[in-house]
Every structure is written in C-alpha cells, then in structure tokens.
Amino acid sequence: MTETLLNVKDVVVEYPLKGFRKEPFKALKGVSLDIRPGETVGLVGESGSGKTTLGRAVLGLAPVTGGSISYRGEAISKASRAKRKELSHEIQVVFQDPYTSLNPSMTIEQILTEPLTVRKVDRQAANKRVADLLDQVRLPQGAAHRLPREFSGGQRQRVAIARALALDPKLIVCDEPVSALDLSTQARVMELFIEIQERTGVAYLFVSHDLAVVRHLSHRVAVMYHGEIVEWGDGEQVTGAPEHPYTQRLFMAAPIPDPDRQAQHRTDRLRLLELQNQQDLQAGAA
Numbered sequence: 001m002t003e004t005l006l007n008v009k010d011v012v013v014e015y016p017l018k019g020f021r022k023e024p025f026k027a028l029k030g031v032s033l034d035i036r037p038g039e040t041v042g043l044v045g046e047s048g049s050g051k052t053t054l055g056r057a058v059l060g061l062a063p064v065t066g067g068s069i070s071y072r073g074e075a076i077s078k079a080s081r082a083k084r085k086e087l088s089h090e091i092q093v094v095f096q097d098p099y100t101s102l103n104p105s106m107t108i109e110q111i112l113t114e115p116l117t118v119r120k121v122d123r124q125a126a127n128k129r130v131a132d133l134l135d136q137v138r139l140p141q142g143a144a145h146r147l148p149r150e151f152s153g154g155q156r157q158r159v160a161i162a163r164a165l166a167l168d169p170k171l172i173v174c175d176e177p178v179s180a181l182d183l184s185t186q187a188r189v190m191e192l193f194i195e196i197q198e199r200t201g202v203a204y205l206f207v208s209h210d211l212a213v214v215r216h217l218s219h220r221v222a223v224m225y226h227g228e229i230v231e232w233g234d235g236e237q238v239t240g241a242p243e244h245p246y247t248q249r250l251f252m253a254a255p256i257p258d259p260d261r262q263a264q265h266r267t268d269r270l271r272l273l274e275l276q277n278q279q280d281l282q283a284g285a286a
C-alpha cells in the first residue's frame with residue numbers, strides 16, 4: 001500500500017460572519033484528498049472556491065469545524081500550539097507575494113537563519129546551512145548580506161523557498177507562489193520547485209488558479225468549486241480529459257500565452273469538443 005503523508009478527510013471550515021447573518025460561512029464543505037511523500041498535488045479553481053482556505057487548514061490557520069486532517073497518521077487539525085511548532089519542521093509554506101512575505105529589515109542570512117535558531121542550530125552549522133540553501137535555490141553566496149529590496153520578485157521568491165526548506169520539511173504548502181511573477185520568471189521558479197522535489201523528496205500542495213502551472217507541476221490534481229472538490233485524480237487525466245462540466249469550463253477559460261501551451265490548449269479544446277460531442281451523442285441516445 002502506498003504511504004500517505006497527509007490525509008484530509010471530509011474537512012469543513014466555517015468562518016463566523018459578523019453583522020445580521022447568524023449562520024457562519026462554510027468555505028469548505030467536506031473536502032477530502034491525500035498527499036503521498038514526494039508528490040505534487042495541484043489545487044485549482046476560480047477565485048473564492050476555497051483553495052487558500054484548504055492550504056491554511058493544513059497549516060492550522062483556518063477554523064476546521066468538521067472532518068479531520070492527519071499527518072503521517074496523526075490527527076493534526078486540533079493540534080496544540082506546541083504540537084504545531086513541532087510540525088512546522090515538517091510542514092512549511094511559500095506564499096504568493098514575495099514582496100510582503102520577507103521581513104524588509106532583515107538580511108537574507110538573517111531570514112534564513114531564523115528558523116534554524118528556533119531549532120537551536122549553532123552558529124557555524126547555521127552559516128553552512130545558509131550557504132547550502134542559497135546553492136539549492138541557485139542564488140549567489142553574496143546574496144546573504146543583502147536586503148530583500150535589492151532583489152527582483154523571482155529572486156525574493158527563491159529566498160522564500162530557501163527559508164521554507166531550511167528545516168528539511170516533508171511537505172510545503174505553496175499558495176500561488178508563481179502568480180505574482182512574469183512568465184519567464186514563473187517558468188524558472190517552477191523548474192526550481194521540480195528540481196528541489198527531485199533532490200529532496202519533498203511533497204507540495206500547490207495552490208494555483210493557473211491551469212497551465214498546475215498541469216506542468218502536478219502528479220494529481222483537485223478541482224475546487226464553491227468549497228467542494230468536484231474532480232480529483234491523476235494530473236494528466238484531470239487536466240487533459242476533464243469529466244466534470246465545471247473543470248471543462250475552467251479549462252476553456254484558461255488563457256495560455258506561450259506557443260507550446262497554446263498548442264496544448266488547442267488540443268484541450270479539441271478534446272473538450274470531442275467530449276461534448278460524445279456527451280451530446282449519449283444524451284441523444286438516452
């Protein structure tokens with residue numbers, strides 16, 4: 001049996017609403033998926049469908065009111081603060097905005113050393129680790145003594161990835177980590193994510209509204225719609241021959257700018273037309 005790293009089962013997240021409405025707002029309405037070691041699970045869906053909320057629930061940052069989340073078989077959705085701190089060695093996060101996620105007054109070295117000092121790594125070992133992390137994300141060693149504002153968006157995102165890697169996590173929740181970057185930078189950062197995964201065996205829960213990004217990176221894909229997963233399975237299957245009408249519409253609406261992706265998009269459109277024809281024929285036959 002394949003080992004499971006993270007298991008999300010029937011998870012409900014409710015946000016209390018202020019004002020005249022007494023009923024809380026259900027952002028997740030019973031969501032289930034699992035992530036295996038070394039795997040990328042892509043989470044797609046339009047804005048407001050609940051992708052970020054699911055990522056936050058895994059990180060213990062969203063109010064889970066139903067279902068369960070377990071990490072390596074241990075329930076974590078109601079974990080204590082101390083347990084969460086322990087888990088932060090295993091589960092890390094990279095956010096969308098590289099301009100606000102790094103402390104502007106800290107040098108890159110300080111940013112990368114911070115998680116290590118929490119773990120009481122001594123100075124010499126920490127320096128070595130910082131050098132190694134910069135190598136891992138393909139930044140020059142000279143970057144260590146500079147401030148975030150001296151770097152481009154793509155370079156800052158590399159720093160954020162290095163920080164997430166500092167404690168050798170087994171899972172990284174990536175919340176739209178390439179969405180704020182221009183296309184060529186996006187492609188390089190995506191390659192970096194793949195390279196790091198191949199080297200370290202880390203798993204990603206990769207949240208993105210961009211289907212091309214998810215198609216490129218994911219082993220399995222979950223499609224979210226109004227707080228529910230409407231399609232879930234093998235990445236090629238879900239992105240290449242979606243079954244749910246919502247996923248089909250989502251793929252039709254996806255802008256795909258570069259020529260390779262356009263070719264893929266054309267193939268998708270043809271496949272989709274074929275699917276629709278088949279469905280029409282079946283409906284006609286029924």
Ligand SMILES: Nc1ncnc2c1ncn2[C@@H]1O[C@H](COP(=O)(O)OP(=O)(O)OP(=O)(O)O)[C@@H](O)[C@H]1O
Binds near residue numbers: 050
């Ligand atoms: N703290 C909160 N309080 C109340 N409602 C919230 C809160 N956070 C999110 N929501 C609501 O929950 C729903 C899901 O939001 P979420 O951010 O998870 O969606 P998303 O799919 O990640 O969208 P986007 O791509 O725009 O980030 C939205 O309707 C949002 O308004």
